[in-house]
Amino acid sequence: MHLTWADGTEHEVTYDDLRHACPCANCGPQRNDDETSLILRRSVEGLPREKPTVRPVGNYALAFEWSTGCSSGIHRFERIWRIGERQDPDNGKSYVHGAW
Amino acid sequence: MAESPVKVNLPGDAPASPSPEDQKKMEAAYNQMKRKMAISEMGKAIKHKIMVLSGKGGVGKSTVATGLALSLAQQGLKVGLLDIDITGPNVPKMMGLDGRRLNVEAGRIHPAEGHLGVKVISMAFLLEDEDTPVVWRGPIKLGAIQQFIGDVEWGNLDYLIIDFPPGTSDEPLTVAQNLPDIDGMVIVTTPQDVALMDSRKSITFANSLKVDVIGVIENMSGYTIRGKAPAGTELELAAPGGKTIAITADGDGNWSGTLDIFKAGGGEKTAIEFGVPFLGKIPFDPGFVRGGDDGVHRIVSEPEGSSSMAFGKVVAQIQTRVEAESVGSGLEII
Numbered sequence: 098m099h100l101t102w103a104d105g106t107e108h109e110v111t112y113d114d115l116r117h118a119c120p121c122a123n124c125g126p127q128r129n130d131d132e133t134s135l136i137l138r139r140s141v142e143g144l145p146r147e148k149p150t151v152r153p154v155g156n157y158a159l160a161f162e163w164s165t166g167c168s169s170g171i172h173r174f175e176r177i178w179r180i181g182e183r184q185d186p187d188n189g190k191s192y193v194h195g196a197w
Numbered sequence: 198m199a200e201s202p203v204k205v206n207l208p209g210d211a212p213a214s215p216s217p218e219d220q221k222k223m224e225a226a227y228n229q230m231k232r233k234m235a236i237s238e239m240g241k242a243i244k245h246k247i248m249v250l251s252g253k254g255g256v257g258k259s260t261v262a263t264g265l266a267l268s269l270a271q272q273g274l275k276v277g278l279l280d281i282d283i284t285g286p287n288v289p290k291m292m293g294l295d296g297r298r299l300n301v302e303a304g305r306i307h308p309a310e311g312h313l314g315v316k317v318i319s320m321a322f323l324l325e326d327e328d329t330p331v332v333w334r335g336p337i338k339l340g341a342i343q344q345f346i347g348d349v350e351w352g353n354l355d356y357l358i359i360d361f362p363p364g365t366s367d368e369p370l371t372v373a374q375n376l377p378d379i380d381g382m383v384i385v386t387t388p389q390d391v392a393l394m395d396s397r398k399s400i401t402f403a404n405s406l407k408v409d410v411i412g413v414i415e416n417m418s419g420y421t422i423r424g425k426a427p428a429g430t431e432l433e434l435a436a437p438g439g440k441t442i443a444i445t446a447d448g449d450g451n452w453s454g455t456l457d458i459f460k461a462g463g464g465e466k467t468a469i470e471f472g473v474p475f476l477g478k479i480p481f482d483p484g485f486v487r488g489g490d491d492g493v494h495r496i497v498s499e500p501e502g503s504s505s506m507a508f509g510k511v512v513a514q515i516q517t518r519v520e521a522e523s524v525g526s527g528l529e530i531i
C-alpha cells in the first residue's frame with residue numbers, strides 16, 4: 098500500500114504489516130507478548146495474497162475489508178502513520194479492552 | 198504527522214468473486230452497499246450536518262437541539278432533526294409529535310413533520326407507548342442508528358441537527374463514523390463545574406474523531422426575575438452564593454434582576470481554555486419546561502421572546518461558522 102500524506106510524506110506499508118497491526122479486540126491483545134505476536138504474524142503471512150476493499154471511517158480512520166482473516170480493525174490515521182514510519186503502532190501501550 | 202493521507206494506492210489483484218453458495222452473504226452485502234450509497238447520497242442532499250452533544254445529562258441538550266432546528270426553520274430553511282437518544286427520546290414531545298409511529302413506505306423511512314415544517318425522526322416513533330424502555334446492547338443500537346442514517350428519506354435539507362444522549366459512547370461514535378461530511382459538533386453545557394468537566398471530555402472526543410467543534414453553548418445561563426415596585430425603589434435581591442444584587446425600579450415601576458442559578462461564564466471559560474468558539478448563552482426559562490410538556494417549544498409559542506432571540510444569536514454564529522468552512526477530508530483511494 099502506497100500512502101501520500103497532505104504534507105507530501107510518502108509511505109509504503111505492506112499488507113502483512115497492516116494486518117499484523119490490526120487494532121481490533123481479537124488481534125490487539127495477541128501483540129501483547131512476543132510469542133503470541135509471532136503466531137499472529139505467521140497466521141497473517143499464511144493468508145492468501147489479496148487486495149482489500151478500503152473505506153474511510155469518519156474523518157479519522159480507514160477500515161480494510163479482506164475476504165479472509167480479520168477485517169474488524171479500524172485503523173486510525175495516526176496508527177497507519179506509525180506503521181509507515183516503522184514505529185510500534187500500539188505506541189508502546191499494551192492492549193486494554195475497550196480503549197481505542 | 199500530517200492530518201490524514203491524501204492518496205492510498207492499493208496494488209494487487211481484486212478478491213475472487215464469491216461462490217453461488219455465498220448467496221445470502223451477497224444479499225446482505227448488497228443491502229449494506231445500497232445503504233452506503235443512500236448515505237453517500239444523503240451526504241450530498243443535506244448541506245449541513247450538526248451534532249449536538251453534552252458530556253453530562255440534564256443540561257437541556259434536546260431543548261437546545263430542538264431550539265436550533267426551530268430557529269433555523271424560522272428563517273425559512275429546510276431543517277431535519279434526528280433524535281438519536283435511543284433510550285430517552287424526548288424530541289417528539291417537544292415538537293408536538295407525541296404518539297406518532299414510524300412511517301415506512303417501500304423500505305424507506307419517512308420523517309414526521311413537526312412545528313415550522315421541521316422533519317423529525319426519533320426512536321420514540323418505534324416505541325409502543327412512552328413508558329416502554331429500550332433495552333438494547335451496543336450492536337443493536339449501532340444497527341438502529343445506521344438505519345436512521347441510511348434508510349430515512351430526508352429529501353433536500355439545508356440543515357440536519359442530530360441530538361444525542363449524553364456522553365461520548367456508541368451513538369456519537371457511530372454517527373461520526375458513518376455520516377459523511379459532518380460540519381461539526383455543538384457542545385451544550387450548563388455553567389457549573391461538574392457539567393464543564395464533562396464538556397471538556399466532549400471537546401477532546403471531537404478532536405479525537407477529527408470532527409470540528411463548532412462551539413460551546415451555555416444553557417440555563419441566568420434566570421431573570423421581574424416585578425413591580427414604586428418608581429425609583431431600591432431593592433436588594435438575595436442571589437445564589439450569598440451574593441446580593443442591588444436593583445432600582447425604573448420610572449414605570451418595573452424592575453428585573455438576573456440570578457446565576459448554576460454559576461455564570463463557565464461555558465465561555467471552557468471554550469477559551471480549549472480554543473473553540475463560544476456560541477452564546479441561552480437563559481434559564483421556565484417556559485421551556487411548560488412548552489416541552491405541552492408540545493409547543495418556546496420558539497414557537499413566543500417567536501419574539503428573549504429565549505427565541507438568544508437562540509437566534511447562537512444560530513447566527515453557527516451559520517457563520519459552518520457556511521464559511523468547507524468540509525471533507527480530500528481523501529482519495531485508488
